[in-house]
Amino acid sequence: MFQIIRKEVLNPSVTLMEFDAPYIARKAKAGQFVIFRVDEFGERIPLTISDYDREKGTITLIFQIVGRSTQKLNALNQGDYIQDLVGPLGMPTEIPEDAQRICVIGGGVGCAIAYPQAKQLFQQGKQVDAIAGFRNKEIVILENEFRANCSDLTICTDDGSYGIKGFVTNALQEKIDSGIHYDCVIAIGPIPMMKFVCVVTKKYNIKTLVSLNPIMVDGTGMCGGCRVKVGGKIRYACVEGPDFDGHEVDFDELMHRNAVFAEREKECRMMALADQTGGEN
Ligand SMILES: Cc1cc2nc3c(=O)[nH]c(=O)nc-3n(C[C@H](O)[C@H](O)[C@H](O)COP(=O)(O)OP(=O)(O)OC[C@H]3O[C@@H](n4cnc5c(N)ncnc54)[C@H](O)[C@@H]3O)c2cc1C
Numbered sequence: 001m002f003q004i005i006r007k008e009v010l011n012p013s014v015t016l017m018e019f020d021a022p023y024i025a026r027k028a029k030a031g032q033f034v035i036f037r038v039d040e041f042g043e044r045i046p047l048t049i050s051d052y053d054r055e056k057g058t059i060t061l062i063f064q065i066v067g068r069s070t071q072k073l074n075a076l077n078q079g080d081y082i083q084d085l086v087g088p089l090g091m092p093t094e095i096p097e098d099a100q101r102i103c104v105i106g107g108g109v110g111c112a113i114a115y116p117q118a119k120q121l122f123q124q125g126k127q128v129d130a131i132a133g134f135r136n137k138e139i140v141i142l143e144n145e146f147r148a149n150c151s152d153l154t155i156c157t158d159d160g161s162y163g164i165k166g167f168v169t170n171a172l173q174e175k176i177d178s179g180i181h182y183d184c185v186i187a188i189g190p191i192p193m194m195k196f197v198c199v200v201t202k203k204y205n206i207k208t209l210v211s212l213n214p215i216m217v218d219g220t221g222m223c224g225g226c227r228v229k230v231g232g233k234i235r236y237a238c239v240e241g242p243d244f245d246g247h248e249v250d251f252d253e254l255m256h257r258n259a260v261f262a263e264r265e266k267e268c269r270m271m272a273l274a275d276q277t278g279g280e281n
């Protein structure tokens, strides 16, 4: 059992939870994730380790409330326990050692995954430009954390209610057009966002890492659920990723595979809603 020692609502659909998990905190590196189960009947759900404190023995997870398991997790509070937390899983992010100037791009809750990358690179003395994109001002998260851990932060909103109006790809293109040379770009967010960042960076031959989010079950390379096509070959994101060379990823296949359980996920969301409202829905 793992205790929630802090809960913070970052926006109406995104919550931060800090867990007492000393063994995971001791080994965690940027880019890695955990798999949790809320209770003994729960699904196994992957979430990225957004931050860790080795001295306190805690890890921080930031999650978007999208379906049954994240609704159940969000219903818990400081002091409550979850059943299991396994990790750190996956490979830590590997940036070419000679990369000096890096652009870290996050989209929506993808910023929770991009943030530890920016922080680690900035602490290593790299020049880190961060671009964070959101639909609107109300759902901006981690602004202060990014500002403290990068050389420059650009916030974009789709509707222009905060920062610059437009998509992260527009901000990236503007930076490149202004003469900035990036040795590497890291893009983490919705699949279409990562795909179109790669379209931009491919023109300039800028190495681009993306963090993939296929359906995961065991997280240990046994079930095959998380298979993705990269460079024409089958790779298993839970053990070989989740970071891959974005120019090699078959994003269309990933989108297709992630939609396979859409109907069942919708049913489960309705069940969770019914649980919460005592069966009125
Ligand atoms: C390596 C990795 C790291 C992730 N890190 C984060 C994170 O830091 N913050 C965050 O908000 N989300 C993260 N996700 C996505 C998160 O796992 C899903 O949002 C979550 O599983 C949804 O479960 P649900 O029951 O609430 O929703 P559901 O209604 O069951 O599903 C909603 C959507 O979530 C995805 N999903 C569902 N089950 C799984 C599963 N077992 N594995 C992967 N995706 C699934 C599907 O795309 C689905 O359409 C990550 C996914 C992966 C693979």
Ligand code: FES
Pocket (backbone or CB within 6 Å): 215, 216, 217, 218, 219, 220, 221, 222, 223, 224, 225, 226, 227, 236, 237, 238, 239
């Ligand atoms: S989650 Fe089962 S092989 Fe990756």
